[in-house]
Amino acid sequence: MKLRKVMAWTLASAMFAGLLAGCGGSTQTTETAAAESGSEEGGSSAEGGKVLRYQASTLVDSLDPALSNDYTSSGVISQFMMGLMTKDESGAPVYGVAESEEKSEDGLTLTFKIRDDAKWSNGDPVTANDFVYAWRRVADPATASDYQFFITTACIANAEEVTTGEKPVEELGVEAADDKTLVVTLSSPCAIFDYLPLNQKFVESCGGNFATSADTLLADGPFKVSSYEPSAMKVELVKNDQFFGASDVKLDGVEFSIITDSQTAALSFENGDLDVVTLSGNLVEQYEDDPRFSTRSDGYNWYLTPNMKKEGLDNVNIRKALAKSYDKEAITTRVLKDGSTPMDYFVPQGLATNEKGEDFREAAGSAYDSWTYDVEAAKELWKTGLGELGKDSLSFTLMCEDTDSAQAVAQFLQSEWQNNLPGLTIELQVLPKKARLE
Numbered sequence: 001m002k003l004r005k006v007m008a009w010t011l012a013s014a015m016f017a018g019l020l021a022g023c024g025g026s027t028q029t030t031e032t033a034a035a036e037s038g039s040e041e042g043g044s045s046a047e048g049g050k051v052l053r054y055q056a057s058t059l060v061d062s063l064d065p066a067l068s069n070d071y072t073s074s075g076v077i078s079q080f081m082m083g084l085m086t087k088d089e090s091g092a093p094v095y096g097v098a099e100s101e102e103k104s105e106d107g108l109t110l111t112f113k114i115r116d117d118a119k120w121s122n123g124d125p126v127t128a129n130d131f132v133y134a135w136r137r138v139a140d141p142a143t144a145s146d147y148q149f150f151i152t153t154a155c156i157a158n159a160e161e162v163t164t165g166e167k168p169v170e171e172l173g174v175e176a177a178d179d180k181t182l183v184v185t186l187s188s189p190c191a192i193f194d195y196l197p198l199n200q201k202f203v204e205s206c207g208g209n210f211a212t213s214a215d216t217l218l219a220d221g222p223f224k225v226s227s228y229e230p231s232a233m234k235v236e237l238v239k240n241d242q243f244f245g246a247s248d249v250k251l252d253g254v255e256f257s258i259i260t261d262s263q264t265a266a267l268s269f270e271n272g273d274l275d276v277v278t279l280s281g282n283l284v285e286q287y288e289d290d291p292r293f294s295t296r297s298d299g300y301n302w303y304l305t306p307n308m309k310k311e312g313l314d315n316v317n318i319r320k321a322l323a324k325s326y327d328k329e330a331i332t333t334r335v336l337k338d339g340s341t342p343m344d345y346f347v348p349q350g351l352a353t354n355e356k357g358e359d360f361r362e363a364a365g366s367a368y369d370s371w372t373y374d375v376e377a378a379k380e381l382w383k384t385g386l387g388e389l390g391k392d393s394l395s396f397t398l399m400c401e402d403t404d405s406a407q408a409v410a411q412f413l414q415s416e417w418q419n420n421l422p423g424l425t426i427e428l429q430v431l432p433k434k435a436r437l438e
Contacts (some may be wrong), residue, residue, distance in 0.1 A: 049252030055265045055277040056256045057403050058433040064211035065196045066138040066145040080219035081196045107189035112182040117244040121219040128176035130197035136169040155190035222249045233258045262404045280405040284337045295339045312394040317385035325378035326416040335408050344371040375420050382421045393423035401433050
């Protein structure tokens with residue numbers, strides 16, 4: 001079993017991150033904190049520029065958009081890559097690399113015009129073929145992208161057949177009509193798709209080393225990577241002077257420092273070495289009245305993934321017993337203490353609304369019996385499952401990351417399960433995120 005972020009028994013929703021922000025930056029959170037603390041600029045780099053220094057709690061998994069598989073990697077990539085669309089200050093979608101879009105009457109053909117001034121950080125123009133190449137690459141089974149579902153859920157024509165290898169990638173419903181015209185054909189109307197471009201000539205020139213260093217990365221976004229290597233404890237980015245919106249970029253750079261321990265991160269913040277850190281557990285209570293403290297919804301889920309090839313976990317009653325025998329409310333209020341909310345469903349509140357403006361949760365319902373906390377029902381399911389297996393005990397290993405919050409939740413689960421389900425033994429396996437993902 002694994003404890004992981006982002007279909008199994010959902011633990012907590014919307015993971016409200018407790019943030020300590022000292023100096024101003026490019027987000028509303030840090031600007032507000034800067035005004036309160038009397039500072040108007042981000043931390044200074046060695047060259048004296050304005051650099052926002054941000055704490056990340058896990059190592060970067062990969063800076064290859066097709067292979068990245070974690071929150072930290074996505075956060076870094078979003079600073080130096082831009083797709084067809086981006087977001088404005090309020091979070092609403094606006095054009096990014098695209099400057100316009102035309103939709104056919106049946107909603108199945110989308111034609112995007114790429115900005116003439118969109119460039120890569122090496123000066124190459126961003127073209128429609130950059131999107132064609134990138135989308136085919138992520139759809140190609142040989143790439144083994146964990147985010148291949150972006151292509152299928154976007155309803156791009158032939159996506160299912162291409163991602164399963166039944167058709168060649170050239171038959172994916174995306175083509176370049178000319179250098180600046182991208183045509184996307186859908187199998188059914190869909191409003192939720194976008195994916196980043198890649199410079200094919202550059203990627204292929206890097207061979208197998210693409211996205212493994214600053215020299216093997218190109219940017220089309222506001223920043224470019226100046227320092228990075230796999231397993232590095234710091235990733236540094238500087239302003240991309242080739243970016244079409246460079247004049248609106250107020251920072252000279254962004255730094256991500258990998259600090260897994262919340263206490264160490266808070267100390268670095270107090271020492272002036274970091275501008276923004278994320279807090280959890282008792283540190284939230286320690287700082288919640290500090291004017292520099294704020295929360296925001298990061299919009300992701302933590303959930304458990306059972307290995308159903310493991311004896312015992314192949315039994316549905318055993319899985320239901322595990323799902324119903326731990327207190328999600330206690331996890332959010334007593335363990336995480338960061339504003340997270342318990343979930344007995346998978347799609348969080350505030351993610352989507354229907355045509356009536358109702359939140360998805362209001363229309364779909366807020367709980368599913370198989371996941372609700374009910375110890376007595378869990379014990380009956382456990383007893384039934386053991387009987388079906390012909391056993392009186394079971395032992396499982398719970399894998400989790402080495403961050404403070406992940407280990408605290410895993411220890412809580414271990415205690416809940418062993419106390420509530422007689423005959424169950426849980427061993428914990430703590431790994432760095434990259435090792436867990438592998």
